[in-house]
Amino acid sequence: MIFLFIYMLVGCSKSDIQETQVNEPPNPGFSTLTPEIRNAIQETEIEIQTRTPEPEKKANDPGLPEYSLNVKFDYSKQSALVNETIKYVNNSKQILNNIRLATDTLRYPGSLSLENVLVNSNEGNFEVGKYYFTLLLKEGLAPGEKVEIQIEYLLSIPPLPPPADDLKPGIYGYSTVQTNLVDWYPFIPPLSENGEWLLHDPWFYGEYLVYDLANFFVEIELINAPINTTIATSSIPASQVENLYVYSLSGARNFAWSLSPSYVIETKEFNGIKISTHTFPFHQQAGSHVLEESTKAIELYSRLFSPYPRENLTIVEADFLDGMEYDGLFFLSRGFYNLFDYTPQNYLTAITVHETAHQWWYASIANDQALEPWLDEALCTYSEILFFEEYYPELVDWWWEYRVNYYQPQGFINKSIYEYQGFVPYRNATYLQGAKFLQSLRDELGDKIFFDFLKEYTASQKDKISTQTYFFELLQNYSEIDFYNSSNYFYK
Numbered sequence: 001m002i003f004l005f006i007y008m009l010v011g012c013s014k015s016d017i018q019e020t021q022v023n024e025p026p027n028p029g030f031s032t033l034t035p036e037i038r039n040a041i042q043e044t045e046i047e048i049q050t051r052t053p054e055p056e057k058k059a060n061d062p063g064l065p066e067y068s069l070n071v072k073f074d075y076s077k078q079s080a081l082v083n084e085t086i087k088y089v090n091n092s093k094q095i096l097n098n099i100r101l102a103t104d105t106l107r108y109p110g111s112l113s114l115e116n117v118l119v120n121s122n123e124g125n126f127e128v129g130k131y132y133f134t135l136l137l138k139e140g141l142a143p144g145e146k147v148e149i150q151i152e153y154l155l156s157i158p159p160l161p162p163p164a165d166d167l168k169p170g171i172y173g174y175s176t177v178q179t180n181l182v183d184w185y186p187f188i189p190p191l192s193e194n195g196e197w198l199l200h201d202p203w204f205y206g207e208y209l210v211y212d213l214a215n216f217f218v219e220i221e222l223i224n225a226p227i228n229t230t231i232a233t234s235s236i237p238a239s240q241v242e243n244l245y246v247y248s249l250s251g252a253r254n255f256a257w258s259l260s261p262s263y264v265i266e267t268k269e270f271n272g273i274k275i276s277t278h279t280f281p282f283h284q285q286a287g288s289h290v291l292e293e294s295t296k297a298i299e300l301y302s303r304l305f306s307p308y309p310r311e312n313l314t315i316v317e318a319d320f321l322d323g324m325e326y327d328g329l330f331f332l333s334r335g336f337y338n339l340f341d342y343t344p345q346n347y348l349t350a351i352t353v354h355e356t357a358h359q360w361w362y363a364s365i366a367n368d369q370a371l372e373p374w375l376d377e378a379l380c381t382y383s384e385i386l387f388f389e390e391y392y393p394e395l396v397d398w399w400w401e402y403r404v405n406y407y408q409p410q411g412f413i414n415k416s417i418y419e420y421q422g423f424v425p426y427r428n429a430t431y432l433q434g435a436k437f438l439q440s441l442r443d444e445l446g447d448k449i450f451f452d453f454l455k456e457y458t459a460s461q462k463d464k465i466s467t468q469t470y471f472f473e474l475l476q477n478y479s480e481i482d483f484y485n486s487s488n489y490f491y492k
């Protein structure tokens with residue numbers, strides 16, 4: 001009955017809610033994918049390389065890439081004229097003959113019009129790909145050398161697509177109630193140890209981008225916007241004068257924003273951290289619940305993992321069927337708000353704290369989301385049960401039953417997004433089997449050692465892009481057991 005109820009509430013749109021699946025979608029697995037997608041999955045041979053940990057990186061490092069984004073956003077046209085300046089230092093040990101710019105907006109036909117590209121004030125020579133472009137440098141960029149890239153472009157924001165069975169919901173786009181700008185500017189991906197750009201192919205589910213830390217200066221001028229339009233962003237505005245908003249965000253993975261004339265904003269402060277929810281008017285009480293539970297999660301995870309790594313957290317109700325994390329901001333589908341029943345026993349609570357946990361596992365401690373997606377997703381899913389144990393111990397059994405066991409999860413945890421045969425097997429393995437693995441690890445180590453390990457993992461990987469290799473290397477300091485090789489959870 002509960003699942004029928006959930007299905008009736010959420011299932012009115014045909015897709016499922018990706019981060020969580022409150023209902024099984026009508027076409028959940030590989031067998032029901034379109035032939036094109038199935039072929040693409042079958043034909044893809046991805047060489048998986050496990051990355052070694054990268055050197056020490058600090059949020060206040062002067063060598064971090066710097067993005068200045070000057071935006072004129074015309075609400076009536078749903079378009080943005082952007083002047084972007086990137087200051088980038090070659091921190092690798094080799095000469096760079098080209099610079100790759102991950103440009104997710106290229107995946108939306110007609111959305112991006114490049115007007116002008118300058119490299120050190122000279123006209124840039126570049127090649128455009130399907131989801132990136134490559135700047136060809138006449139003279140290579142030597143180690144330690146700096147380059148300034150200016151890009152002028154027009155973004156025509158696409159409408160948010162209707163839910164589709166095989167594809168992850170679109171996030172970049174607008175609807176009648178909101179406009180979302182995520183991965184909306186070209187950015188330089190990290191370099192791998194062997195000097196290759198860490199930019200993988202987009203996929204039908206899961207995330208494919210890997211983010212370096214960077215500093216952001218963003219100016220947004222809103223034009224022709226309805227009265228009462230507000231902006232939710234990854235950071236707090238440094239200043240706002242009429243329709244001009246200025247933001248500065250240091251040592252972050254990305255800068256996302258969303259605007260709407262309808263947001264009801266509620267804020268809370270905890271230990272100097274500003275938490276805000278941006279909710280549609282008809283979901284105000286659910287929005288207050290989200291704010292309350294997210295704040296409690298911040299309190300708990302700060303204690304269990306490391307102090308909250310950001311100054312703020314912005315929560316945005318999403319007009320699409322997905323929950324999605326960004327640095328300092330996350331989206332939470334309206335589908336979860338619909339499920340709110342004035343109790344904590346629902347997916348709204350679980351996914352709120354899951355997304356909150358991504359500020360540790362994703363933002364502060366990043367990972368290669370395409371090749372090692374379990375590293376953040378397993379830890380975030382397990383963070384959900386840590387929350388229920390602390391605040392609602394009577395719901396622990398419910399969580400394991402409805403969030404995990406109901407789906408009878410199986411599959412190896414540690415495959416790349418390209419190797420699972422559809423979203424559901426991917427989620428069952430990386431999220432759900434991932435949570436079961438972490439519980440088995442905790443059972444084996446005992447609480448004290450398990451949480452000591454998590455604390456050291458967090459502290460030592462802060463601001464870095466962590467790896468599975470490092471996770472298990474560190475674990476060796478806490479136990480004689482070779483968890484990787486002795487466990488059935490991992491594909492070797």
Ligand SMILES: [Zn+2]
Pocket residue numbers: 019354358376377380
């Ligand atoms: Zn997640």
